Amino acid sequence: MVMQQAEEYTNIRAYVRDFIGIPEGLEKADVETDFGDLPFTPDLLLKKADVVYLIEIRSRVTIDTISRLNLLRDLWLRNKNTEKMQLVIAAKYFPQREENLMEQLDMQAIKLPWSLKSESREQYTPTGQRITSEKAWKVISRLLKEKKTSIRQLSLLENVSYGWAYKTIRTLMQQNIVKQENNHVSISDVNKLLNGVAWERPFSNLRLGEIRINFDEAAVAAKEITSAFKAQDDMPFGFTSYTAAALYTGYGVRHDAVYLYMKREHLDYFRELFKSSSQKGVLVLIYQHDRELFQNTREIEGIRIVSPAQTLLDLAGMGYSAMDVTKQMVSEYGTI
Known part of the structure; x- marks a missing residue:
């Protein structure tokens, strides 16, 4: 990828995800891919409903960029993948010739603002x-x-x-x-x-996995998970990020997912209890702890959550995509 700065890439990824309309936390497509022995793959592979997005990120679009992405589409179709596929190029500048070619090849263009750069x-x-x-x-x-x-x-x-x-x-x-x-x-x-x-400390680096469970509401799911884990010798766990922030601040966020710390050895138990084969329901994003955090959990409205300090640390680690709720947490931090 042309843009080498990891932090800039994180901001751009969030911008692209928001542009397409994919909620934070659902950006990793759960699809089988095989691009053979090619020395390149898409910069981003996202999924929304039954559509998979193959995305290239560039400062300036070139014929080579378009050709590479078109080749990936050919391989995708050759492998007879069942998901629908959309090619996307996110760039700060689209020359007219390249823009016309993208239209002919049914490629989506996402214009990145020049101001989108790494604040960090x-x-x-x-x-x-x-x-x-x-x-x-x-x-x-x-x-x-x-x-x-x-x-x-x-x-x-x-x-x-x-x-x-x-x-x-x-x-x-x-x-x-x-x-x-x-x-x-x-x-x-x-x-x-x-x-x-x-x-x-990018929060995404701590993710163990994600599991879809058969609940319609995130809060109901979090309460049920809390009850189940407490019943099993009080297994160590705690909800964080958006889930905890909503309880600490009342700031309404993420009704389709919950964010959960648990120990790796309890993953199989969690899957046995809750995993659903349906593509609908609440998504549980599971993280491994990098410090002691289970001793300072608290329970609000029947949901066990990590401390305010840990919640704020995790939210800040999500960067641009969670900035609104992070700043809300900061503004109320003295009273929590």
Whole structure:
């Protein structure tokens, strides 16, 4: 793919997915593909209902781009795949000749805005200190909650050493994310902080899998899963992301999917209880934990959810696609 920056690619992928009308979390097509020994594959392979989208992402469309995508279509048809297929090119510039050729070949064009670039690359520079490590995020999330406090108070409230709290805050000050007034510090650039989290800890990297279950409502599904897991020796689990945020803030989001942390060894048990062969119902997006989070879960409206700090970390890790609910979570964080 021409655009090599991973973070820019994440933003563009979200833009393309939204343009086509595919909800976040459903972007991975569950289809069998075989493009032989070709040294290239589509940049994106998405599925909506019974239509599979083969997508190339470019800054500028060329004849070569169109030819490669058309070859993939020929192979798709040769393999007699049952799904309908739509070719898509997402680019910032379509020369007239190439645009005309795309129309003749029934290829969809998605015009990417020139402003769509990596905010995280521009605004956040990685350092040796990870802001999403377990201890660092304790300090940062506490500062979000307190809004303005001293470094010593942060270390006391979160039971981390003063040296660690100081190092974390100094890292953020060097990035112009935190400012200091006398002995108190506060976050001065929330957007840059969230971009840094998305850059450093993409939530999608933790996904174990996705399972369709036979429920019409996400909230009902989450309650039933909570009840089932509690009944089995209280297996460790917790809902996060949109599912938890909706309960913490009342912000209405995602009625067709739930986001769930569980241990890998419990996946088979979950499938046995809930997996449906139907393409309808609620999608359960399952994630593996990279830190201890099951000890700090809480239950709201019969649904077990991870802590506000963990929920915010995961939402921020979803980047552009979850920015609205992430900022809503930040705005209410002090009262949660």
